[in-house]
Amino acid sequence: MASVPMEQGLLLAAVLFTLGLVGVLVRRNMVFVLLSLEVMLNAAGLAFVVAGYRWGQPDGQILFIFVLTMAAAEVSVGLALLLQLHRTFKTVDIDAASRMRG
Amino acid sequence: MNTVFYISSVVGVIATVAAITGFNAVHSLLYLIVSLLAVALIFFTLGAPVIAALEVIIYAGAIIVLFLIVVMIFNPGIEAVQREKGWLGRGMWLGPAFLAAVLVAEMVYILFRNVSVGHPAGAGPIEPAALGAALFGPYLLTVELASLVLLAGLIGAYHLGRRHDTEETRQEQHREQETETEEQRELTDMGLPR
Amino acid sequence: MLHLLFLVPLIPFLGFAALVALGRWLSKGQVALIGVGSIGVSALAAMLVGFSFVIAPPEGDSFSQSIWTWIKVDGFTPGIAFYLDSLSVIMILVVTVVGFLIHLYSADYMLEDEAGYARFFSYMNLFVGSMLILVLADNLLLLYLGWEGVGLCSYLLIGFWYQDPANGRAARKAFIVTRVGDTAMLIGLLLLFTKLGTLQIQPLMEAASTHWVAGSSITIAAAGLLMGGALGKSAQLPLQTWLPDAMAGPTPTSALIHAATMVTAGVYLIARTNVLFTLAPVIHTTVAAIGAGTLILAGFSALTQRDIKRVLAYSTISQIGYMFLAVGVGAWSAAMFHFMTHAFFKALLFMGAGVIILGLHHEQDMFKMGGLRKQAPLVFWTFLAGSLSLVALPLVTAGFYSKDAILAGAWASDAGGKWLWAAGIGGAVLTSLYTLRMIFLVFFGEVRTPFHLKVGPRLWLPLVVLAFLSIVAGYLDLPETMGNRLWFSDFMHTSLPETKELATSTVLNLQIVASVASIGGILAAYYVFLREPGLVRRLVMTPVGAALHRFWFVGWGFDWAYDNLIVGTYVWLARVNRADAFDQPIRAIALINQAGHFVLSTTQTGQLRWYATSVAFGAIVAVGIVVFVT
Numbered sequence: 001m002a003s004v005p006m007e008q009g010l011l012l013a014a015v016l017f018t019l020g021l022v023g024v025l026v027r028r029n030m031v032f033v034l035l036s037l038e039v040m041l042n043a044a045g046l047a048f049v050v051a052g053y054r055w056g057q058p059d060g061q062i063l064f065i066f067v068l069t070m071a072a073a074e075v076s077v078g079l080a081l082l083l084q085l086h087r088t089f090k091t092v093d094i095d096a097a098s099r100m101r102g
Numbered sequence: 103m104n105t106v107f108y109i110s111s112v113v114g115v116i117a118t119v120a121a122i123t124g125f126n127a128v129h130s131l132l133y134l135i136v137s138l139l140a141v142a143l144i145f146f147t148l149g150a151p152v153i154a155a156l157e158v159i160i161y162a163g164a165i166i167v168l169f170l171i172v173v174m175i176f177n178p179g180i181e182a183v184q185r186e187k188g189w190l191g192r193g194m195w196l197g198p199a200f201l202a203a204v205l206v207a208e209m210v211y212i213l214f215r216n217v218s219v220g221h222p223a224g225a226g227p228i229e230p231a232a233l234g235a236a237l238f239g240p241y242l243l244t245v246e247l248a249s250l251v252l253l254a255g256l257i258g259a260y261h262l263g264r265r266h267d268t269e270e271t272r273q274e275q276h277r278e279q280e281t282e283t284e285e286q287r288e289l290t291d292m293g294l295p296r
Numbered sequence: 297m298l299h300l301l302f303l304v305p306l307i308p309f310l311g312f313a314a315l316v317a318l319g320r321w322l323s324k325g326q327v328a329l330i331g332v333g334s335i336g337v338s339a340l341a342a343m344l345v346g347f348s349f350v351i352a353p354p355e356g357d358s359f360s361q362s363i364w365t366w367i368k369v370d371g372f373t374p375g376i377a378f379y380l381d382s383l384s385v386i387m388i389l390v391v392t393v394v395g396f397l398i399h400l401y402s403a404d405y406m407l408e409d410e411a412g413y414a415r416f417f418s419y420m421n422l423f424v425g426s427m428l429i430l431v432l433a434d435n436l437l438l439l440y441l442g443w444e445g446v447g448l449c450s451y452l453l454i455g456f457w458y459q460d461p462a463n464g465r466a467a468r469k470a471f472i473v474t475r476v477g478d479t480a481m482l483i484g485l486l487l488l489f490t491k492l493g494t495l496q497i498q499p500l501m502e503a504a505s506t507h508w509v510a511g512s513s514i515t516i517a518a519a520g521l522l523m524g525g526a527l528g529k530s531a532q533l534p535l536q537t538w539l540p541d542a543m544a545g546p547t548p549t550s551a552l553i554h555a556a557t558m559v560t561a562g563v564y565l566i567a568r569t570n571v572l573f574t575l576a577p578v579i580h581t582t583v584a585a586i587g588a589g590t591l592i593l594a595g596f597s598a599l600t601q602r603d604i605k606r607v608l609a610y611s612t613i614s615q616i617g618y619m620f621l622a623v624g625v626g627a628w629s630a631a632m633f634h635f636m637t638h639a640f641f642k643a644l645l646f647m648g649a650g651v652i653i654l655g656l657h658h659e660q661d662m663f664k665m666g667g668l669r670k671q672a673p674l675v676f677w678t679f680l681a682g683s684l685s686l687v688a689l690p691l692v693t694a695g696f697y698s699k700d701a702i703l704a705g706a707w708a709s710d711a712g713g714k715w716l717w718a719a720g721i722g723g724a725v726l727t728s729l730y731t732l733r734m735i736f737l738v739f740f741g742e743v744r745t746p747f748h749l750k751v752g753p754r755l756w757l758p759l760v761v762l763a764f765l766s767i768v769a770g771y772l773d774l775p776e777t778m779g780n781r782l783w784f785s786d787f788m789h790t791s792l793p794e795t796k797e798l799a800t801s802t803v804l805n806l807q808i809v810a811s812v813a814s815i816g817g818i819l820a821a822y823y824v825f826l827r828e829p830g831l832v833r834r835l836v837m838t839p840v841g842a843a844l845h846r847f848w849f850v851g852w853g854f855d856w857a858y859d860n861l862i863v864g865t866y867v868w869l870a871r872v873n874r875a876d877a878f879d880q881p882i883r884a885i886a887l888i889n890q891a892g893h894f895v896l897s898t899t900q901t902g903q904l905r906w907y908a909t910s911v912a913f914g915a916i917v918a919v920g921i922v923v924f925v926t
Contacts, residue, residue: 007213009148012111014209016118016141018202023122025198025909028189029182031127031173033904035134038165039118046141053148058233061153062241068153068160069248073255075165079172080262086176087265093189098902201912208919 009050016043030085030092034078041071107147114140125186127173131166138162149227297348298359301378303341304388305432307334308425312418319414328403331417335399335424339392346385350787357381357790358498360434367437374495379434381791383567386632387431390639394556395424397758401647402548404754405654416456420552423449427557431564436485436495439565443481443529446558447474453553454545463544470538477528477535481565484521491518501571510575519576522569523583526562530616532590537854539613540597543605547650550605555612555646556639563619563635567628570793574626581711584624588719591617593852595726599733600849603660604649607734610851611686612642614723618702621716627705627795629788634698636784637685637769641695644682644762651675651759652738655749662734667743674756676739681763683735687728687818690811694770699724701773701785704806708796717806721813728817729824736825776800777807 020043023036045067052060082092089096117137124130138161145154176182237245311334319327349359362377378384399420406416426445433439455467489495491514492503508515526532531539542554553559566573566583573580591614598610615638622631653660655672669676685695699720706717773784777800785795798806824832835841847853899910 008107009144010213011210012114012144014206014213015115016137018206018209019115019118019122021205021912022195022198022202025201025905025912026190026194027122028905029127029186031169031176032122032130035130035169036122038134038161038169039122039137042138042141042161046144049145049148049150049153052228053150056228058228058236061150061228061233062236062244064150064153065156065237066244066248068156070251072160072165073251075168076255076259077262079168080259082172083175083263092176094904097904101900101902198909198912201909201916205912205916205919208916208923212919212923 006050006054009053010047013043013047013050016040016046028093028095030082030094033094034075034082037078038071038075041067041074107144110140110143110147113137114144123190125183125190127178127182128170131169131173135162135166138166151227152230152233297344298354298380299361300341301345301359301361301380301432302363304338304345304392305378305425305428307338307341308421308428310334311421312425315414315418315421319418322414324407324413327414327417331414331421332396332399332403334421335392335396338424338428339396342388342392345380346389349380349382349385353790371493372489372495374435374437376438377434378432379497380432382787382789383564383632383791384431386636386788387564388428390636391424391427391431391557394639394643394762395427395552397761398548398552398556398643398647400754401551401650401758402546404752405548405650406546412456416453416546419449419452419456420548423453423553423558427561430561434497436488436497436500439497439568440482440485443478443525443561446553446561447471447478447529450474450542450553450558453549454542456545456549466538466541466544470542473535473538474528477525480521480523480528481525484518484525487514487518487521497568501569504575505571508575511577515572515576516578519569519572519579520582522565522572523579526565526583526620527586528562529565530559530562530620531613532562532617532620533586533593534854536590536594536613537851537858540606540609540851543603543609547605547646547653550609551643551646551650554609555642559612559616560619560635560639563616563623563631566620566623567631567792570623570628573623574793577711580624580626582624584621584706584709584711584716587617587620587622587624588716588723589617590614591621591723592719592726595723595730596848597851598730599726600845602662604652604662604665604734604738605646605660607662607730608642608645608649611645611727611730614727615642615686618699618720618723621720622702622705625705625709625711625713625716626793627702627708628792629785629795630698630701630705632788632792633773633784634702637694637698637766640762640769641682641685641766644678644759644766645686647755647759647762648675648679648682651749651751651755652747655747655751656745657748659745662737664744665738666741666745667739668747669739671743671747672749672751674751674759678756678759678763679739680735682766683731685766687731688724688810688814689818690807690814692767694766694768696811696814697770697773697775700775700807700810703810704775704798704803705795707802707806708798721809724810724813725817725820728814729821732818732821733825736821740826775803775807777804 017040020036020039020041023039024033027033027036045064048060048063048067050060052058052063085094085097086092114137117133117140121130121133121137124133138157142154142157142162145151145157311330314330314334315322315327322330359380360377361380362375365373365375367374399417402416402420406413409416423446426442426449428442430439430442430446433442451467451471454470455464457463485495488500488504492500492507494500494503504515504518528535539554539559543550545554573583594610594614594617598607598614601607601610615634619631619634619638622628622634652665652668652672652675655668655675656665659665681693685693687693688695688699690696703717703720703724706713706720709716774781836845850856
């Protein structure tokens with residue numbers, strides 16, 4: 001089968017990562033922020049797999065598994081924080097939690 | 103194979119854009135699932151069938167579902183959509199879009215400046231057996247550490263997600279206060295400041 | 297017995313140490329025993345040393361005794377070492393003997409002071425020790441140590457009754473004015489050391505005479521700076537303003553420090569470093585001119601004072617002016633002779649005034665005194681003896697011989713000697729006037745305040761001894777017209793340069809003029825102050841008279857001038873610089889920090905998205921640097 005050149009795979013990963021970054025910076029609803037974070041993590045994992053494919057080693061995939069594990073832990077904690085935010089501030093707007101200003 | 107790659111990547115990018123620009127949380131999450139499926143397909147073309155499956159099962163199947171459950175708890179309704187529309191004016195996208203464009207431009211430059219050096223293609227799909235051997239071999243310690251991360255996440259999620267006004271937590275707080283005053287009395291008996 | 301020299305300054309210091317350590321627990325009698333006894337033993341040692349020095353003079357007419365090395369650096373090793381020659385012998389004898397008498401007197405005088413008795417004697421002992429260090433020092437650094445020591449004690453003793461802030465002010469004024477002189481002296485010492493490489497006095501004098509040309513600017517600078525120091529300590533123009541105010545201290549202090557000893561330190565300094573002054577004739581003549589000017593100025597001021605101690609203070613300034621006049625014209629031994637006689641009669645006058653003040657229950661205004669001739673006869677006769685010596689009554693008082701020697705030296709001088717002599721004669725007339733005015737106001741006329749004091753032996757013995765000395769001390773130096781037995785001058789000439797000789801007939805004429813001046817002054821005072829007091833009152837009423845009287849009363853306006861010119865300028869500068877120009881740069885640093893903090897803290901919005909944006913921006917910049925720069 002014809003192989004995928006590494007640069008294009010990495011380019012895709014870069015684009016997806018950037019899109020996730022934009023989502024983090026722009027959205028005020030915490031759900032969307034966490035969602036965008038997932039997009040970024042996914043893009044990073046994609047980059048790992050592409051690199052592992054280029055060298056022909058399973059190391060890239062293993063690292064992707066770890067990225068996945070970490071994403072899972074992060075999501076659970078993040079959603080718990082989202083629940084706390086909602087309970088304390090009665091809103092899902094992350095700009096509301098800005099008491100540490102100045 | 104390449105065409106599969108290109109088509110999946112286009113689908114993935116469009117789905118991601120739709121996900122991050124949506125006003126309805128559930129719709130965005132569904133778009134995200136589409137994006138993840140596209141990426142899983144890309145993994146398959148890159149000779150990594152195991153993690154293609156893992157991507158679908160864990161990422162799309164567990165994590166995003168968790169998202170959906172939490173969003174359902176909030177039960178947003180139509181006023182959430184209105185609120186999102188209010189928060190996202192046209193001008194909001196300009197700054198981050200500019201930053202993102204610069205970032206992509208930088209990465210394109212890095213990636214494609216030495217195009218003459220053609221990278222050899224991969225040696226084909228990687229066997230799951232090799233993956234397993236690597237996990238039980240050199241990466242054994244990392245597996246254990248990953249389990250610790252999950253444990254930390256578990257405890258953190260439990261603690262942070264607690265309601266602080268239920269009977270259970272009230273009792274806990276009461277017990278905490280009792281031990282606190284006991285400690286203070288011990289310290290003053292020893293003659294130390296609190 | 298010359299090796300006993302070190303005891304002379306040591307014992308007063310031991311007395312000081314003992315009183316400081318134990319004074320709190322000792323009774324007044326014990327304190328007096330230590331305080332007076334230490335000076336007494338020191339006087340005894342001084343007399344033994346002096347006796348052995350006169351009977352068996354050591355080689356080179358000088359004796360050195362080194363105690364230890366004080367500082368030891370490359371090229372500079374002053375030591376605690378004493379140098380004894382005829383000049384020092386006279387000084388230590390006068391300081392210890394007169395000091396002993398004054399200490400004995402103050403054992404009685406200060407009895408009514410409950411808390412400060414031991415403190416007083418400790419300060420007085422410290423003073424005598426420092427003064428002895430000053431006169432015995434063989435290098436200028438040690439002399440400066442003694443100089444500062446006496447200045448400190450002067451401050452401590454002027455402000456002895458510190459509960460009254462006026463006394464503190466007077467003490468500070470004395471210290472600051474003398475400080476001006478001390479600074480000049482210190483610069484002079486530094487100049488001498490850097491140019492000549494040593495501060496040992498005798499080698500310094502030799503080096504100056506070999507290396508320096510007479511009249512060059514360096515000698516003028518060095519001599520002028522040392523003169524500045526002498527002017528401050530001896531209360532001469534323009535630094536004389538502190539001495540009248542120093543009368544705020546106890547009377548024994550005024551007697552010891554501000555009459556007999558400390559204020560003569562300037563004269564001693566000039567006499568010690570006479571080589572420098574002969575190398576700088578301009579400064580030498582300036583010294584004489586300042587002496588002449590001061591004696592006239594102080595004489596006029598003394599004529600108008602009401603406080604008996606202030607009269608004596610201005611009189612001291614005037615008499616030291618005579619001593620400066622003497623050293624200024626090169627009559628070195630005459631200056632030291634006058635120093636000795638002045639110490640005797642001025643200490644006597646101050647102690648007598650002290651007894652009067654005590655007896656009149658701390659009344660010091662002469663216009664409230666009177667008729668004490670019958671009430672305190674012993675005080676009257678001793679006071680009269682001292683006063684007549686001050687006035688230089690011919691032939692029978694010591695003051696006549698010493699003042700006459702000065703006037704002869706002035707007449708013989710080349711640099712405007714006749715004018716200086718005329719000033720001296722004028723001063724003598726003034727001296728008679730103000731002294732007899734004092735006598736007539738205090739002892740004659742009707743009693744305005746009754747005298748109540750039991751004058752014990754500790755009070756009258758010093759008075760009697762000093763009265764005796766005020767009369768007979770003059771016979772140590774019989775001038776050419778009376779037998780030419782110049783024992784004192786010959787003794788002094790072993791360490792000081794010779795003075796010009798005058799023809800015997802000239803000396804006789806000068807003596808006659810001086811006698812006429814003093815006796816004439818006495819008669820004029822008798823007429824004006826006793827027979828026709830209304831004449832003076834009418835004179836003072838006239839506008840010119842009143843203005844002159846006011847002008848002389850405030851010491852020719854020096855205090856007013858210094859207050860406005862110097863103090864006023866400084867206060868104005870301080871007010872202008874309220875915002876403190878030197879502090880602003882430092883405050884600016886703090887302000888810049890605060891501004892920076894304020895600016896930076898606005899970047900902490902507390903919002904998550906803002907922080908994420910900054911991270912993204914930083915990442916872009918970092919990647920850019922890595923990609924494009926390296």
